[in-house]
Amino acid sequence: MKKYKLEITVFLSGALTMILELIASRILSPYVGSSNLIWTSIIGIMLTSMSIGYWLGGKVADKNKENDINILSNYLSIAAIATSLIPILEVVFVNTLAKYLEQLIIVAILSATIVFGIPSFLLAAVSPIAVKLKNSNIDNIGATSGKISSLSTIGSIFGTFFAGFILIPNLGVRNIVLGCSILLWILSIMLLKNKTKKYYILMLVELIVIIALNFLGGYIFKINNPDIIKDVDSEYSRIWVTEVATEQNKYKTLQVDTGLESYINQETGEMGAEYLKYYDLFEYYNKNANDVLMIGGAAYTYPMHFLEKYENKKIDVVEIDSKMTEISEQEFGLDTTNLNLKIYTTDGRSFLNYNDKKYDAILIDAFKGVNAPFELTTYEAMKKAYENLNENGIVFTNIISSLEGEETDFIKYEYSTYKAVFDSVKIFKVRPETNNQERQNLILVGFKGENSINEEKTQEYEELLENEIKNFESDKEVVTDDYAPIGD
Numbered sequence: 001m002k003k004y005k006l007e008i009t010v011f012l013s014g015a016l017t018m019i020l021e022l023i024a025s026r027i028l029s030p031y032v033g034s035s036n037l038i039w040t041s042i043i044g045i046m047l048t049s050m051s052i053g054y055w056l057g058g059k060v061a062d063k064n065k066e067n068d069i070n071i072l073s074n075y076l077s078i079a080a081i082a083t084s085l086i087p088i089l090e091v092v093f094v095n096t097l098a099k100y101l102e103q104l105i106i107v108a109i110l111s112a113t114i115v116f117g118i119p120s121f122l123l124a125a126v127s128p129i130a131v132k133l134k135n136s137n138i139d140n141i142g143a144t145s146g147k148i149s150s151l152s153t154i155g156s157i158f159g160t161f162f163a164g165f166i167l168i169p170n171l172g173v174r175n176i177v178l179g180c181s182i183l184l185w186i187l188s189i190m191l192l193k194n195k196t197k198k199y200y201i202l203m204l205v206e207l208i209v210i211i212a213l214n215f216l217g218g219y220i221f222k223i224n225n226p227d228i229i230k231d232v233d234s235e236y237s238r239i240w241v242t243e244v245a246t247e248q249n250k251y252k253t254l255q256v257d258t259g260l261e262s263y264i265n266q267e268t269g270e271m272g273a274e275y276l277k278y279y280d281l282f283e284y285y286n287k288n289a290n291d292v293l294m295i296g297g298a299a300y301t302y303p304m305h306f307l308e309k310y311e312n313k314k315i316d317v318v319e320i321d322s323k324m325t326e327i328s329e330q331e332f333g334l335d336t337t338n339l340n341l342k343i344y345t346t347d348g349r350s351f352l353n354y355n356d357k358k359y360d361a362i363l364i365d366a367f368k369g370v371n372a373p374f375e376l377t378t379y380e381a382m383k384k385a386y387e388n389l390n391e392n393g394i395v396f397t398n399i400i401s402s403l404e405g406e407e408t409d410f411i412k413y414e415y416s417t418y419k420a421v422f423d424s425v426k427i428f429k430v431r432p433e434t435n436n437q438e439r440q441n442l443i444l445v446g447f448k449g450e451n452s453i454n455e456e457k458t459q460e461y462e463e464l465l466e467n468e469i470k471n472f473e474s475d476k477e478v479v480t481d482d483y484a485p486i487g488d
Contacts, residue, residue, distance in 0.1 A: 006130050009072070009187050010148050013126040014155025016180050019163040020083070020123075021046050024116050026173045026238045027090050029257045031098035032108045034237075041105055045112035046120050053124025060125065061132035072129050073191040077206065079122035080184035084210040086177050087217020089115045091224050127152050169235040169323070178214040185210060230331065234323030241331050252331060254299040254324075262299030264332055271301035275398050275430045275441040277464065280309070282361035284461050285447070286392050287454030289360035290314065293388070295348035295376070296366030300328040307338055316342045316359075318351045349375040352384040360390050364397040374484035377414060381481075382421040386448055395422070395446040403429065403436040403469065410486050411442055412474040420478045422446030427469040442469075 024042050025034055032038050064071055094111045101107050131141070131148045167176050189195075189203055222228075230241035240255040244263075251272055253263035263272040279302055282289050290313050294303060297319030306315050319325055322345045328334040336343065344351055348366050362385050366376055375381060385395050395418075401410035411427070418425045430441040458465075479486065 005190055006069075006134055007151055009076070009191060010127060010130050010151045011155035011158075012183065012187060013076075013123045014152035015159030015162070016155075016183065017046075017050065017120060017123045018156045018159035019167065019176065019180060020116055020119055022160065022163045022168065023173045023176055024112060026168065026233060027086065027115070028094060028108060028111055029238050030240060030255065031094050031258065032104040032111070033257045033259075037105055038108045041108040042112045042116075045109060046116060049113075049117040049120035050124035053121040054128055056121075057125030058128040061129045064129070064132060067133050069133055069191050069193060072126065072133065073188045075122050075125055075129070076184050076188035076191065077203075079119050080181050080188060080210055081206070081213075082118040082122065083177060083184060084181040084213040085217075086115055086119075087174055087214055088220060089217075091217065091220045095224065164235075168233050172231075172233045173238070174214065174218055178211070181210045181214065182207070230327065232323060232327065234321050236321045236323075239323065239327060241327060254327065254332070256298070262301045262332070264299065264301050269304075269333070271305050273301070273441075275443060276302045276305070276365075278398075278428055278430065278443040279306075279363045279365075279396050281445075281461055281464060282363070282394055282396065283310075284454050284457040284465075285394050285445075285451050286360050287452050287457075288392070289394075291357075291359050291390075292316070292361045292363065293318070293359040294363040294365065295351070296364065297328070297343070298324055298365070299332045300325070300334045301332065302363070302365070303341060304332070304334060307335075307340055311340075314340045314342070316344065316357075318344045318346060318348050320345065320347050347375075348373070349381055349384075352381060352388055355388055357388070358390045358393075359388055360393055362388060362393070362395045364395065367397070367399060372410070372486055374479075374486070375481070377417070377486055378479050378481050378484055379417050379420055382417060382446065386421050386446075389448045391449050392452045393448045397444045397446075399442045399444055400439055401442055402439050403442070403472075405437040407439050409476065411444070412476040413479050413486050414444055415472060415474040416476050417479045418444060418446045419474075423449060424451075427472050428464065429467050429469055432467050 021042070024046070025039060028038065028042065060071065093114055094107070097107050097110060098104075127148050131145050134144050134148065163176070171179070185203070185207055192199065221231075227242045227244055228240050229243055230239070232239045232241075237256045242253045242255065243266075244251045244253055249268075250266045251263045252266050254261045264270065265272055282292060292306065292313065292315045294315060295318045297303065297317045300317065303315055303317050306313070325334070325336070325343060325345070329336060335341075348364070364376060364385075366373055382395070389395070397414070399411055399414055402408050403411065415425065415427065424447045426445040426447075428443040428445070430443060434440045477483075
């Protein structure tokens with residue numbers, strides 16, 4: 001192992017770089033979201049830090065005339081401390097920045113720079129220093145450089161798959177940060193020559209500091225966020241379950257990224273989100289509706305409402321994240337044994353593509369503001385939804401957009417797309433008192449064939465029906481799989 005300690009260091013440094021890049025999005029997502037723009041900011045800053053690290057690492061390597069491996073050991077020791085500061089910086093820096101700055105892109109760039117810039121810079125410096133330490137003959141410097149670069153890249157590939165498929169969904173971000181910090185500490189010890197008793201004492205102190213910083217970050221997080229009762233990392237998202245009390249009621253909520261996905265009244269069990277009530281209009285517009293599909297379960301507040309209200313109707317729910325279903329069972333009271341409920345753990349677009357069952361209504365609630373999964377916004381997706389409907393079937397989609405002003409693109413693009421697919425289209429404004437310039441919940445409804453109105457339900461839904469937006473117009477083009485400017 002001693003013979004290949006440089007190779008091991010380079011490989012693990014590459015792996016740790018990619019692990020940090022992946023957890024960066026998880027740490028920042030509750031504060032800035034996880035849209036393409038946010039991912040672009042994170043990747044751009046990490047690559048910038050790495051570029052500086054490669055450049056300065058090369059300069060340090062050239063000045064290291066004696067080929068002292070202790071320089072590399074010191075770099076990794078500093079990187080261990082810098083990595084262990086991530087949990088504290090999340091609360092002290094990122095949270096504060098997000099609270100006072102409205103421009104999320106700026107928050108993401110500054111946060112990625114401060115929180116992840118130094119560890120990325122130090123890990124990138126490992127490769128050029130290792131090339132110099134490994135190479136004693138200028139004639140084979142190309143082969144040495146290629147070997148080190150290859151090992152670093154292979155390590156990055158390993159780190160990407162290992163973090164994405166195993167570490168994040170099973171260990172969670174905070175445990176990963178602690179593990180990365182300790183691994184860097186171990187590497188720094190492994191590389192150092194001529195270890196003394198004093199050195200071991202110092203390294204023991206450093207290990208205590210590393211562990212203390214990680215736990216201190218978790219403690220500060222809990223102090224600053226007493227309402228968060230569960231902080232979970234799944235394969236797809238960082239999920240917060242919180243308890244929020246108002247003067248009238250106490251709610252339990254589920255948050256993914258910056259978006260509040262679901263909330264429920266803990267005293268009455270009623271779903272809290274007003275827009276979900278509009279999904280009940282499926283029984284008004286299609287009096288014979290019995291089979292309903294919902295894409296996007298989150299905390300399953302609407303499916304639970306559906307099962308309680310419609311004892312003789314069935315609902316299938318497509319939820320890509322199995323952790324959401326698990327949390328809904330544990331925290332929100334979902335009964336997965338109900339015979340009228342069937343859950344599919346898969347991607348919504350994939351389900352529409354390959355499903356052979358017909359539904360009377362499809363309810364889409366997978367969008368998170370303007371950060372929509374583009375594959376569910378397009379003409380091709382809606383054509384598949386149309387094909388999945390029985391005659392007189394309906395598609396309901398919750399969209400967050402403004403009706404007027406600068407932030408109308410989402411609803412206008414989708415309205416044009418629905419008009420190109422469905423036989424008729426309606427829009428409902430969930431809160432009629434809201435200014436049209438503000439982003440708000442809008443319900444977009446596409447109809448297949450003629451409406452089969454249930455006149456007996458007119459009085460029950462009169463208040464909702466009055467909120468239809470008449471004569472809405474869009475100057476936007478149809479969204480396609482090739483061109484989806486509103487996707488995430």
